[in-house]
Amino acid sequence: MRVVSCLVEDHNLLLVGLAAVVCVIGSIITMNLFKKMRSSRGLNRITWQFMAAAAGGASIWCTHFIAMLAWRPEVISTYEPVLTALSLIVAIGGCALSMFVGAFRFQTAPVLGGAIFGVAVSTMHYTGMLGLRTHAVLHFDMPYVVASMLLAAVLGMGAYTLAAYASPRYRMALSSAVMVLAIVSLHFTGMAALVVSPIGGVPDYSGVNDGFLAFGVAGVALLLLGSALASYVLHEQAQARERRRLKALLEGSVDGMVVEGRNGIMMFNKAFAELVGAADGTLHLSSIGSWIEDAQSMSDQTVVQSQLKTEAGEVIPVEVAVRADHGDSGESLRLFSVRDLRRRLEQERRIAFLARNDSLTSLPNRASFLEKLERMAHLHKHAPGFALLAIDLDRFKEVNDLYGHSVGDQLLVHIAGEMKAVIREGEFVARQGGDEFVAIVPLNNLSGQREEARAAAQRLREAIITPMQGEHTEMGCGASIGVALWPQDASETSILINNADLAMYRAKAALAEEICFYEKTMDEAVRQRRRVTQGLRDALENQEFELYYQPQVAVDTREITGYEALLRWRQKDGSFISPAEFIPVAEDTGLILPIGEWVLRRACEEAKHWDKPLRLAVNLSPVQLGHTDLPRLVHQVLIDTGFPPARLELEITETAMITDMARSTFILRQLKALGVSIAMDDFGTGYSSLSTLRAFPFDKIKLDRAFMGELEDNTQSRAIIRAVLSLGESLSIPVLAEGVETVDQLNFLREQGCDEVQGYLLGRPSRRALPLSQESVEIAKAG
Known part of the structure; x- marks a missing residue:
């Protein structure tokens, strides 16, 4: 108080x-x-x-x-x-x-x-x-x-x-x-x-x-x-601005960001709140260790993988980066960057899956197949071993062409599903790419390996040919299967794959055989083809080809009107490989293009120096005719060699034109515009000779030599020759008959009005453009 x-x-x-x-x-x-x-x-x-x-x-x-x-x-x-x-x-x-x-x-x-x-x-x-x-x-x-x-x-x-x-x-x-x-x-x-x-x-006091x-x-x-x-x-306003700036930086990150001080979480962004699924009030001043496993023990400048526990109890894999810092007040802070790893781990799993499996069909891919094959070869060093099946779909291209690639992809998925449904324990099926599949089938029966492998191949083939129901129709395709056995057919896995492919190509070429086993004769044929291919490359590089010239003679004047350039390939022992053997290989491998260019260039260079300016006939391959750069090549060769275009005659077969008539006709018109002549070779053996003659005005028709060989004994051949000669006369196109080897053949052609002939009777091919021999001249006159 x-x-x-x-x-x-x-x-x-x-x-x-x-x-x-x-x-x-x-x-x-x-x-x-x-x-x-x-x-x-x-x-x-x-x-x-x-x-x-x-x-x-x-x-x-x-x-x-x-x-x-x-x-x-x-x-x-x-x-x-x-x-x-x-x-x-x-x-x-x-x-x-x-x-x-x-x-x-x-x-x-x-x-x-x-x-x-x-x-x-x-x-x-x-x-x-x-x-x-x-x-x-x-x-x-x-x-x-x-x-x-x-x-x-x-x-x-x-x-x-x-x-x-x-x-x-x-x-x-x-x-x-x-x-x-x-x-x-x-x-x-x-x-x-x-x-x-x-x-x-009380004193007197005065003051303020x-x-x-x-x-x-x-x-x-x-x-x-x-x-x-x-x-x-x-100062508080300055700090507030810094906090707002820091908050903006935190919110600008797609990762969860957390700033932890002495008393707990001070700041965090929306990404972290959404990641943990907690309200702001729950997060503020809470411990980071209550959300992230081992967060308190993480040291500065570390990036570790950990686990985050959400408010609902879900555990999420995360990557945490930690950095220590000090605020303006000197307080020790720790900054956490928290990245959700679920999507990345899913992508890594997806990448790992795609690295070993086909993205379309989900079957194992080539890499998985090679690993499996190596393991199987190591485990089955001795018989009975296993069978390798090389599978190629038949008529699959037709499905793509008719219905589109999306339907083709659906068919591949359907086929893959059917094959997975029928494979048995221990068997393996993979997609090589495109419409090619492989299968590995363990063999158990030592005495009946082929029958066991054939049964597995037939089972897979029946699954493949199971039709797929489309929108309006059923669609499907066949399968050609080649089988190679380990270790009987190969001592290395690469050779086994090659042998199975050889058998598959054999099955694909056969009309009545869908499943074919590897045989050693296949390997020999392939090796021979490879030797020819390598020999062609070496011959082209080392200038080992030779050109021979065979005269073409006018029937009425008995004089040489030109020469046909013929390609010859001489071997080191002096023998020759027949063009019928190496030309198809050159066409299949694409070597016919550089070889054809060499023939055209060399023939023009040599013909330019002939004593008489006679015509030079050069054959064109179907592959060359299908190349859009052919007119430019011919033009360049004529310029480089200085050979007159009027002396050059290019021979093509009607088979070469029938593949793409419009394109072939366009290229031939470009060639003719250069001033060269165009002759139809091997007339009468193609698909539609008359339509071909109507499509392009040829300068000459060459009657195939096959008719000359049957002239004496086959009345049909005589009739065909007469018809061709009459057709040529009606169209004002001169006709040259090839393969004339007897006087009777020559007399028949003269009687029927043939314009020119070519054959061994009047002159064999030689390295130089030689005139007719005295004997050939006498034969021509006698005829």
């Missing part, structure tokens, strides 16, 4: 209220600055400590001074300047020391700092009281003095402890309120301890009005506190 009486009766309540305002504002600002100082490091910490000490000391001293001015003792009093100034220094210094100690990291530091704060406030108060000058005896009641100091110390410890450890939501309000209580309880309890006894009357002085002190205090508050607000 003595304290209450002192407050109510001995103080100006207006000034008391002003002191309270200064105290409340100062306490709030001081506690905020103290919080900022505790979270700062280095120079920032010293700066905030200075501002907090200045704000705290000024607010305490101003509260005390205004409250002293509000005190109305019975005698007029004044204040001694030195002790009054010293009390201000004590307040500021004491606040600085208390905050320095209270900011340490050990557990009791805030308690010790709060106690120092209470002592500093008490020392400031009683130092200021000692500076009071009045005509009275001042007596302090010690129990009240001790009570005031205890209240200041205890409440100071409470304020600092709340500022350090209370919930962030209520920290500032509680700590500021307790600090106000510490200051107020000290002051008014201390004032209640003072007993004033006037002496010697206490009210004006109180408001002046309050103004200065608020100005100082306002400066500190402005600095605090500006």
Whole structure:
């Protein structure tokens, strides 16, 4: 009651209220600055400590001074300047020391700092009281003095402890309120301890009005506190901008981003919240270790794979990158980048699957097949071994052409499914690519291997030919299967694959046999074909080909009208390989193009130096005719060799034209525009001779030699020859008969009006364009 009486009766309540305002504002600002100082490091910490000490000391001293001015003792009093100034220094210094100690990291530091704060406030108060000058005896009641100091110390410890450890939501309000209580309880309890006894009357004293002085002190205090508050607000705004910028950076990442501080998760982006499926309130200040396995033990600059547990309990594989950092306040932070690995792991599984399986049919691919084949060869070194089946679909191209590639793909998927449904344990089926498949079938019966392999091949073939139901019709295709047995047919897996392919090609070529087993004769034929192919390449590179020329003779004048260039391939032993043997190989391998160019160029170069400017006939392969660059090549050869185009005659077969009549006709017209002649070779043995003659105006028709061989014994051949000669006469196209070897053949052709002949009777092919021999001249005249 003595304290209450002192407050109510001995103080100006207006000034008391002003002191309270200064105290409340100062306490709030001081506690905020103290919080900022505790979270700062280095120079920032010293700066905030200075501002907090200045704000705290000024607010305490101003509260005390205004409250002293509000005190109305019975005698007029004044204040001694030195002790009054010293009390201000004590307040500021004491606040600085208390905050320095209270900011340490050990557990009791805030308690010790709060106690120092209470002592500093008490020392400031009683130092200021000692500076009071009045005509009275001042007596302090010690129990009240001790009570005031205890209240200041205890409440100071409470304020600092709340500022350090209370919930962030209520920290500032509680700590500021307790600090106000510490200051107020000290002051008014201390004032209640003072007993004033006037002496010697009341001297005359005039000076500044206490009210004006109180408001002046309050103004200065608020100005100082306002400066500190402005600095605090500006810094908070700067930090808020940085937080917003950091938040924007976090949100801009597709990965989950988390910033963890001392008290838990401080910031996180939307991607992380969606990944864990938790609300913002649940994530804020929670431990990162509660979401990510072993997150607390992860070191700086590491990237590890871990697991994330969602709010719903789902476990998600993640990749976590960790980096340590410090905020502006010096607080240790850890930044976590959390990447969801589900899609990547799924893609890796997909890539691994595609690396070993066909993307369309899901059957094992060639790589898987080769690995399986090597394992099987290692496990089955001895009989009975296993059978390798090379499977090629028949008429599959027709499905693509008729219905489109999408339907073709559906058919492949259907076939793959049918084969997977019929394979037995231990058997293996893979897709090589396109419409080619392979199968590996373990053999168990030593005495009946072929029958066992054939049964498996037949089972797979029946699955393949099972029709697929389309939109309007059933569709399907056949299969040609080649079988090679291990280890009977090969000692290496590569040879086994080759042998199975050889058998498959044999089955594909056979009309009545869908399943064919490998035989050694197939290998010999392939090796011979490969030898011929390599020999052609070597002969072309080493200029081993030779050109022979066979004369073409006019029937009526018995004179040579030209020569046909014939290609010969001489071997090292002096023998020749027949063109009928190596020309088809050259056409299949594409070597006919460089060989044909060599023949045309060499023939033109040699014919340019003949004694007489006779016609030069050169054969064109169907492959050459199908090449769109042929007219340019012929034109270039004529320019390079200087050979007259009018002397060049290009011979083509009607078989070469029938593949693409429109394209062939277009190319032939381009050739004829160069000035060269075009002759139809082997007339009468093609598909549609009359339509071919109608499609293009040939300069000559060459009657095939096959009719000459049957002329004497076959009346049909005679009739065909007469018809061809009549056709040529009607179309005004000269006819040359090939293969004339007897006088009777020559006489028959002369009687029927044939224009030219060519054959052994009048001249054999030779390295040079020789004139007719005397014997040939006499034969021609005798005829």
